[in-house]
Amino acid sequence: MLKELNPSDRDYYDPKIEILENGYTPYYDEILGMVQEDLPEHVSNEVFSILNLYRAIHSSYSELDDVEKSDFKETDIRFKGFDMNEEYDHYSFAKYVVEGYLIYQDLQNKSGYNTHRNTLYKYGQMLQVWNELDKKTNLSKDEIKRILSQ
Known part of the structure; x- marks a missing residue:
């Protein structure tokens, strides 16, 4: 969705989409590193x-x-x-x-x-x-x- 909203940032989003679509778990931290702890x-x-x-x-x-x-x-x-x-x-x-x-x-x-x-x-x-x-x-x-x- 962000890729569609920001077409100029395709080079940023495409590799992250590929990581998630293909289940490349060793690289999840690249995407999820900015995610906060779960809300209690x-x-x-x-x-x-x-x-x-x-x-x-x-x-x-x-x-x-x-x-x-x-x-x-x-x-x-x-x-x-x-x-x-x-x-x-x-x-x-x-x-x-x-x-x-x-x-x-x-x-x-x-x-x-x-x-x-x-x-x-x-x-x-x-x-x-x-x-x-x-x-x-x-x-x-x-x-x-x-x-x-x-």
């Missing part, structure tokens, strides 16, 4: 849980009437992200699935996803309340407030 599964699971929570909040908020919606600021219900320095794995994976892979494009945030402060504790508290509500996807105004108040 618990990180991706946490990110998916948090994004699913925010999806439930967003969809429930959209079903509220205008009077009920007036109890919230739009920033209250927006997925804000993670601290890029302290929660980098969470930050980078969330950014990828929201913007790159587009699974959660409905949660895109024009302000970015770097909160500049730790968020995992708060999100954990929010998830705990959502779990108590059996991970409902159709939340009432009061349930949304209860989750966000954590």
Whole structure:
């Protein structure tokens, strides 16, 4: 795919494609040397849980009437992200699935996803309340407030 996007770099990509197509394992390091360690599964699971929570909040908020919606600021219900320095794995994976892979494009945030402060504790508290509500996807105004108040 990169070869097609960058035709001027064919000489770079062709040997790498040949290595992979032919299974030349002694040369895999040439290609995979730039690949990071695997993302821990618990990180991706946490990110998916948090994004699913925010999806439930967003969809429930959209079903509220205008009077009920007036109890919230739009920033209250927006997925804000993670601290890029302290929660980098969470930050980078969330950014990828929201913007790159587009699974959660409905949660895109024009302000970015770097909160500049730790968020995992708060999100954990929010998830705990959502779990108590059996991970409902159709939340009432009061349930949304209860989750966000954590």
